[in-house]
Amino acid sequence: MRVNTLKRAAVAFALALPGAAIATVVAAPAAHADGCYTWTRNLYQGRSGEDVRQLQIRVAGWAAYGAIVRIDGRYGPETAGAVKRFQSAYGLRADxxxxxxxxAKIYNLQDNDCTPKHFSYTELDNGCGKGGWSGGPLSSSATRENALRTMWKLEALRRGLGDKPLxxxxxxxxxxxxxxxxxxxDSQHLxxxxxxxxxxxxSLCRVARTARTHGFSGIFGPxxxxxxxxVHVDSRRENNSDRTSNSRSWSAPDCEVG
Structure with a gap:
C-alpha cells in the first residue's frame, strides 16, 4: 500500500509539471494505483484514447438530466460536462x-479491482444465489464489464442521495x-x-427521481x-438496439417519474 501511494504521488506530481518536465518524469512505465488504472496525462476536450475511456466509465454516472455518457474513448462535450459535475459533487474546481x-479523487473512490468503494462484484452478481458471470446472452467478460459500469453509476447515485447507503x-x-x-x-439484468x-x-421515490441525473436510461419504481x-435502474440506451429500445424508459407513477 505504501508503494502504491508513493507511485500515485509521483504520477500526480508529474501531471502538475510543465509539458517538457512531464516527458522526463513519466518516461518510465506507469505504475498502477491500487492494482487498477493510473492516468499519466491531463485529459480535456479533443483528447482520445484508453485513458479517456477509463475516465468515462468512472464519470458516466454524472451525465446531465436524462442523458448518458458514451464510453467511446473520445473526450467531447458530454464527457467534459460529466467531469464538471463529478468535480462539483466532490468539492473540486469544476473546469x-x-x-x-x-x-486523486477517483483513486480514493476505487478499490484494487477497479470497483467503486461502496459496491462490489459480489453485490452485482447475486442472481439466485449463484456466482459467476456466465449463462447470459453475452460473454462472461462483457457481462462483468457491464456490471462494473453499473457500479460506477450507482456510486454517483449514492453520492447524489447524500452519500448514504444504497x-x-x-x-x-x-x-x-x-x-x-x-x-x-429481454431483461437488462441478463x-x-x-x-x-x-x-x-x-424514500424509493427520491431514489427514482435522483436516478434521472445519474446516467440511467431505464428507471422503474413505486x-x-x-x-x-x-427501484430498478438500468442502462438500456447504451445497450445494443437489437435487444432493447435505444431510448430511455422511466416509470414510477406514484413518484410522478415518467
Missing amino acids: GVAGPQTF YVTSGFRNIACNKQVGGAS YGTAADVKSGTS GYPDHDDH
Whole structure:
C-alpha cells in the first residue's frame, strides 16, 4: 500500500509539471494505483484514447438530466460536462479538465479491482444465489464489464442521495435465474446493465427521481407493476438496439417519474 501511494504521488506530481518536465518524469512505465488504472496525462476536450475511456466509465454516472455518457474513448462535450459535475459533487474546481485532483479523487473512490468503494462484484452478481458471470446472452467478460459500469453509476447515485447507503437487491441474472424469478425475456439484468436497489435513508421515490441525473436510461419504481419495494435502474440506451429500445424508459407513477 505504501508503494502504491508513493507511485500515485509521483504520477500526480508529474501531471502538475510543465509539458517538457512531464516527458522526463513519466518516461518510465506507469505504475498502477491500487492494482487498477493510473492516468499519466491531463485529459480535456479533443483528447482520445484508453485513458479517456477509463475516465468515462468512472464519470458516466454524472451525465446531465436524462442523458448518458458514451464510453467511446473520445473526450467531447458530454464527457467534459460529466467531469464538471463529478468535480462539483466532490468539492473540486469544476473546469471539466481531468487532472491530478480529479484522478486523486477517483483513486480514493476505487478499490484494487477497479470497483467503486461502496459496491462490489459480489453485490452485482447475486442472481439466485449463484456466482459467476456466465449463462447470459453475452460473454462472461462483457457481462462483468457491464456490471462494473453499473457500479460506477450507482456510486454517483449514492453520492447524489447524500452519500448514504444504497443496497443492491438484484443484479446480474443468467437466463435460467431470470426465468426462475419471472423476469422479462429481454431483461437488462441478463446483461449486467441493471440493478434493483433500495436505500436505508431515502424514500424509493427520491431514489427514482435522483436516478434521472445519474446516467440511467431505464428507471422503474413505486406504482410500476411489482416495483413497490425497490427501484430498478438500468442502462438500456447504451445497450445494443437489437435487444432493447435505444431510448430511455422511466416509470414510477406514484413518484410522478415518467
